Amino acid sequence: MEFVNRQDQVLKIEDILPFFKDFFYIDDFKEAICNSLELYNSDINRLSEDMRDATESAERIHNDIANLRRKTCMIESSKTCVLCDGSLLVRSFYVFPCTHMFHTKCLVKEVIPHLSAHKAREVQRLENLMANLRDEDRVRTDQYKSAKSQLDEIVASECILCGEIIIQMIDKPFLTDDESEFERLKAEWL
Numbered sequence: 001m002e003f004v005n006r007q008d009q010v011l012k013i014e015d016i017l018p019f020f021k022d023f024f025y026i027d028d029f030k031e032a033i034c035n036s037l038e039l040y041n042s043d044i045n046r047l048s049e050d051m052r053d054a055t056e057s058a059e060r061i062h063n064d065i066a067n068l069r070r071k072t073c074m075i076e077s078s079k080t081c082v083l084c085d086g087s088l089l090v091r092s093f094y095v096f097p098c099t100h101m102f103h104t105k106c107l108v109k110e111v112i113p114h115l116s117a118h119k120a121r122e123v124q125r126l127e128n129l130m131a132n133l134r135d136e137d138r139v140r141t142d143q144y145k146s147a148k149s150q151l152d153e154i155v156a157s158e159c160i161l162c163g164e165i166i167i168q169m170i171d172k173p174f175l176t177d178d179e180s181e182f183e184r185l186k187a188e189w190l
Contacts, residue, residue: 068097081106082161096159104155111155114165119154126151 073095079088083106092104102110108127112120126147133144158164 071097073099075101083107083110094156096156096162098159098162100159100161102160107160108151108155110160111165114160114168115154123151123154126154 075088075095077087077089079101080086081088081093081103082100083102086103088101088103093101094104094107095101108123112123115123129147130144130151133140133147160166
């Protein structure tokens, strides 16, 4: 019992109980068993509190995402696509909470190289499906909305300039070794 009651608690009462006979007098072990049960009870209470905190945090995140989906903003007619600098309102577009704005085609073109091969094929499939549904005389609204929602999840889950993609590109050079690209950009800037 002294070994079980040591402070380092390497060995607990439940570790040695299987070695006793089925019927034995437990008065000598009553205190150790009660202490063990109290420790388990406090561990269960702590884990329960952690689970409650995690659930509340998940609910807050879920509510924040739902609020972002319902968020609206005013787009001035002079606003342009960040990638192509074309007028934003002439084609379908995305606006992110960070206020970056992209034409759908520009964003897709920019995001595809950063996707896995499977996701890139899925984006192509969804774009083709949406184009086919648009070309039909009577657009099948449910199918179109479903495809659009799936495309949004892949392409517009985060801003390409503020999200995970730009973070993963932190070690990539701004310019390649191609001198013509450097000269073109130099001429643009000067």
